[in-house]
Amino acid sequence: MSWIPATETERRSMLDTVGAASLEDLFASIPAALRMQSWDVPPGRSEMAVSEYLGRLSVKNDVCSVNFLGGGYYDHFIPAAVDALISRSEFYTAYTPYQPECSQGTLQAIYEYQTALCRLTDLEFANASLYDGGTAVFEAATMSMRVTRREKVVVHESLNPVYRKMLETHAANLGVEIVSGENPEGAACVIVQNPSFLGTVRDFTNLAAQCHAAGALLVVSFYPVSLGMIKTPGAMGADIAVAEGQSLGQPLGFGGPYLGIMTTRKECVRKMPGRIVGQTVDAEGRRGFVLTLQAREQHIRREKAMSNICSNQALCALRALVHLSLLGKAGLQEVATACHSKAEYLKKKLGFAQIVNDGPTFNEFAVRLPKKAGEAAAKLLAKGFLAGLPLASVGAGQDNDLLIAVTEKRTREELDAFAAALEEASCN
Amino acid sequence: MQLIYEKCRGRRAVTFDALDVPEVKLPEALLREKPAELPEVSELDVVRHFTHLSKRNVGVDSHFYPLGSCTMKYNPKMAEAVAAYPGFAWLHPHLSTVPEYQAKCQGALALVYELERLLAEIAGMKASCIQPIAGAHGELTGVLLIAAYHRDRGNTHKDTIIVPDSAHGTNPASAAIAGYKVLQVPSNAQGLVDVEKFKEALNDRVAGVMLTCPNTHGLFESNIREIAELAHSVDALLYYDGANLNAIIGQCRPGDLGFDVMHYNLHKTFGTPHGMGGPGSGPVGVGERLLPYLPGPRVVKHEDRYALEMPEKSIGRIAAFFGNFLIAVRAFAYILHLGDEGLRDVSRMAVLNANYILARLKGAYKPAYPGTCMHECVFTASPQAAQGVHALDIAKALIDCGFHPPTIYFPLTVKECLMIEPTETENKETLDAFCDAMLEIAKLVETNPDSLHAAPVTTPVGRLDEVKAAKELNCAKLQ
Amino acid sequence: MNPSELRYTEDHEWIGREGDVYVVGITDFAQDQLGDITFIELPAVGRAVKKHEETAAVESVKAAGDVYAPVAGTVTAVNEALEREPELVNQDPFGKGWFFKLGDVDAAQLEELMDAAAYTKFLETCGD
Numbered sequence A: 001m002s003w004i005p006a007t008e009t010e011r012r013s014m015l016d017t018v019g020a021a022s023l024e025d026l027f028a029s030i031p032a033a034l035r036m037q038s039w040d041v042p043p044g045r046s047e048m049a050v051s052e053y054l055g056r057l058s059v060k061n062d063v064c065s066v067n068f069l070g071g072g073y074y075d076h077f078i079p080a081a082v083d084a085l086i087s088r089s090e091f092y093t094a095y096t097p098y099q100p101e102c103s104q105g106t107l108q109a110i111y112e113y114q115t116a117l118c119r120l121t122d123l124e125f126a127n128a129s130l131y132d133g134g135t136a137v138f139e140a141a142t143m144s145m146r147v148t149r150r151e152k153v154v155v156h157e158s159l160n161p162v163y164r165k166m167l168e169t170h171a172a173n174l175g176v177e178i179v180s181g182e183n184p185e186g187a188a189c190v191i192v193q194n195p196s197f198l199g200t201v202r203d204f205t206n207l208a209a210q211c212h213a214a215g216a217l218l219v220v221s222f223y224p225v226s227l228g229m230i231k232t233p234g235a236m237g238a239d240i241a242v243a244e245g246q247s248l249g250q251p252l253g254f255g256g257p258y259l260g261i262m263t264t265r266k267e268c269v270r271k272m273p274g275r276i277v278g279q280t281v282d283a284e285g286r287r288g289f290v291l292t293l294q295a296r297e298q299h300i301r302r303e304k305a306m307s308n309i310c311s312n313q314a315l316c317a318l319r320a321l322v323h324l325s326l327l328g329k330a331g332l333q334e335v336a337t338a339c340h341s342k343a344e345y346l347k348k349k350l351g352f353a354q355i356v357n358d359g360p361t362f363n364e365f366a367v368r369l370p371k372k373a374g375e376a377a378a379k380l381l382a383k384g385f386l387a388g389l390p391l392a393s394v395g396a397g398q399d400n401d402l403l404i405a406v407t408e409k410r411t412r413e414e415l416d417a418f419a420a421a422l423e424e425a426s427c428n
Numbered sequence B: 001m002q003l004i005y006e007k008c009r010g011r012r013a014v015t016f017d018a019l020d021v022p023e024v025k026l027p028e029a030l031l032r033e034k035p036a037e038l039p040e041v042s043e044l045d046v047v048r049h050f051t052h053l054s055k056r057n058v059g060v061d062s063h064f065y066p067l068g069s070c071t072m073k074y075n076p077k078m079a080e081a082v083a084a085y086p087g088f089a090w091l092h093p094h095l096s097t098v099p100e101y102q103a104k105c106q107g108a109l110a111l112v113y114e115l116e117r118l119l120a121e122i123a124g125m126k127a128s129c130i131q132p133i134a135g136a137h138g139e140l141t142g143v144l145l146i147a148a149y150h151r152d153r154g155n156t157h158k159d160t161i162i163v164p165d166s167a168h169g170t171n172p173a174s175a176a177i178a179g180y181k182v183l184q185v186p187s188n189a190q191g192l193v194d195v196e197k198f199k200e201a202l203n204d205r206v207a208g209v210m211l212t213c214p215n216t217h218g219l220f221e222s223n224i225r226e227i228a229e230l231a232h233s234v235d236a237l238l239y240y241d242g243a244n245l246n247a248i249i250g251q252c253r254p255g256d257l258g259f260d261v262m263h264y265n266l267h268k269t270f271g272t273p274h275g276m277g278g279p280g281s282g283p284v285g286v287g288e289r290l291l292p293y294l295p296g297p298r299v300v301k302h303e304d305r306y307a308l309e310m311p312e313k314s315i316g317r318i319a320a321f322f323g324n325f326l327i328a329v330r331a332f333a334y335i336l337h338l339g340d341e342g343l344r345d346v347s348r349m350a351v352l353n354a355n356y357i358l359a360r361l362k363g364a365y366k367p368a369y370p371g372t373c374m375h376e377c378v379f380t381a382s383p384q385a386a387q388g389v390h391a392l393d394i395a396k397a398l399i400d401c402g403f404h405p406p407t408i409y410f411p412l413t414v415k416e417c418l419m420i421e422p423t424e425t426e427n428k429e430t431l432d433a434f435c436d437a438m439l440e441i442a443k444l445v446e447t448n449p450d451s452l453h454a455a456p457v458t459t460p461v462g463r464l465d466e467v468k469a470a471k472e473l474n475c476a477k478l479q
Numbered sequence C: 001m002n003p004s005e006l007r008y009t010e011d012h013e014w015i016g017r018e019g020d021v022y023v024v025g026i027t028d029f030a031q032d033q034l035g036d037i038t039f040i041e042l043p044a045v046g047r048a049v050k051k052h053e054e055t056a057a058v059e060s061v062k063a064a065g066d067v068y069a070p071v072a073g074t075v076t077a078v079n080e081a082l083e084r085e086p087e088l089v090n091q092d093p094f095g096k097g098w099f100f101k102l103g104d105v106d107a108a109q110l111e112e113l114m115d116a117a118a119y120t121k122f123l124e125t126c127g128d
């Protein structure tokens, strides 16, 4: 087999060194009765055949329709240099930087990632990284419980309903009380999302103050690209900010890999889970970077650790950093402005439908159509549009509600054509 | 080397076309005060910066990387290529959420369905689910499944999970997050679970037992059937930490050994890259007992069409969609290429390579346990430590010899541990060169121990001050 | 504090009387096992703790652990200097490196703890 290099001669010579008569002998510690008899695994196929087969599977998937589908995951532009740099094998074939001297590339990159996320959110510490947006919400909830020694978590209606379900699944056995609303009394935290799942932008500064008065934390789940424009979690007084990092240079990839982002204030950093890199020096005073605060984690603290996270999404964090470096200070603002402006342009064109949001929106909004959203979406699919997310499919709205997302990639022509097609599909 | 933030000169990399719609802004009160201070550099600045950073790293493509327990095998380029096919890489996950859209992601759903079936078959399980995002996430999922099973059966008194002292830290951590108390059982002098102590620990309150097999000493738990029967006798379920599945793949199957639930590390057994700490992927596999509780929604096949269904008693969503799908694509390609005979050869050669290193080094280094090993060999550098050279010093000296060091911080059961996992993808010349270097270092311990304290000297920085890092907590350049 | 006059736990805390309150710290053995201490988390003054309740936390580069209350009581003072200079615990575990003081202590609970001789014996079983 092409990935296993040992020749017959080498095998024999190595067995001699080991002092074993055959390869079989090396498995003698497995009781004979437990050895596998047979399995239903097909014979191997060549690289050519496997690539062809997967190619045929891949073209059964639609990636060509004009995309208005969001719901937490967005079709943003990714500069070519992101993939080129991420494909360097010194990054992607390395592992966790346990030996800092030969992992300075990883460690400095993570330090730079942490810096980018702190600056983006106006908070002081970031980890690198959590699994995804939903598990980041769960980690923020348990982190708040450690900080406050309380066991109630309040979930605001703005939170992505899928994140809420993931929170419930993960916390099922922890005896956490998960309630809806925004009353911080007796709670470890109130978890909000901004922009909301339906795209509404709010200022949670007052809620942050109420949380703090009640001894609770405010957790804000944010959309990274929106911070090219909107008020930051830090400026609102949030204690923990979390996000789905997909919009920062991660291809949609049918759900992953993405990354979970988490930033926090200094007072809470020691209760933060995951890997954190710190700056230091070597004996000659040269700047270098190491994993720090790791004694709190599973390899030392075992059942008392802050979390069980070990492998995380480090390469995705590097992707996010490279992406942000290429967009730069001005580029991120331009992307945010384009997303918002184009969404507002489209919104104006959809006069035939009722807007569901009760306030300003960033790049996503929900409309109530004259007919079932799923039916309209099916018709639009035939015309080459992915019309958006029928909200009933995630249990977040009525049958006629459609959640529409607009990114910088959509052109005015596409917006015009889509508005016309949606009107025709839902009014006829 | 400068930080990218120290290279800013007000330049631009990516630019965009002029807006083709009127520019609008949100109300002032909702805007951020100042733009985020992101780098202001050119595209070439970015490319040079990260290329230079990459050269301060070592990876499997450049170096032998025998990091025990982590299975740093070669990551096939074909798997990278297929995962980059636009039909996978650009596919929006909500296509699976909306019934009207599911016809547009049939290829991806087919892949999930086929891979879940193959993974189950490989491990002798009834079904698998690729949602969990890493091994530890799979562990948590597995223990939540155990909890759901006991809740369903009214086993409300069960509040404990047994974990051996040799277990990876994620095992007890996952059990705790799933709401359980953790009871640790010791290993015996042979490096295996002490069955007598296990019997003493076992009682009706035990909900589950988590084992790695071969365990983290690189040894097969030969009493596994007895342990399984004992656990089942009190209705405790047996969890298989699949981190070491690469040692037995095609030789025996966790399901046949008596395990009820497990996770797979696609980034270990199935050759997907480790990405400087992730993304990996940690699917769960289950036997008959836990089938009804699997996370959902699940891909099901109705004649020729794939659709999604939530199992009636499902614990719910553990990821938003199909976990690290693009990692699963790589693992699928890996399995299809190696196939039946190739996968069996993975375990054979992983085990032969580890035993070869054990045989060559056991004269100079003390094996932690007697006998042959499975896919990794574990030494203790205690004799060297008595001469003032610690496992850490040996590791640093190896860096100067051009090798990534073995695992030295784990397992906690072995003092001054050197845990070496060569994997099946390394050739004999590489193993020999590594062994030669290890033997050379062993000689230096006798002749010139001080030279080892200075290592590494070939890296961009020497040993770093971790105490300073932890005290000062400079974890971001805020200004 | 004079180590020979203190009481000890199996988790390597010491406790000793100072007027009508009791001072708690970790032993020389414990600080040595931890290595360079980088951070100490102290309880809130006024907090009532049960015997063996996790009351403070200590972190080094290679380890992290909880400091348990050797006996039940109410925290009357904490050693704020440790927040800036955690290394005091390494330098002077029985003196400047104390953690917190407990009031409302039931003296009978103290009798259940090891005295210096018993602790020295106990340490022999804690070797590597």
Ligand SMILES: Cc1ncc(COP(=O)(O)O)c(C=O)c1O
Pocket (backbone or CB within 6 Å): A309, A310, A311, A312, B069, B070, B134, B135, B136, B137, B168, B170, B171, B212, B216, B241, B243, B244, B265, B280, B281, B282
């Ligand atoms: C034995 C063992 N179990 C579990 C894990 C956790 O897997 P992951 O890092 O994918 O979460 C590891 C990872 O190093 C391991 O070696």
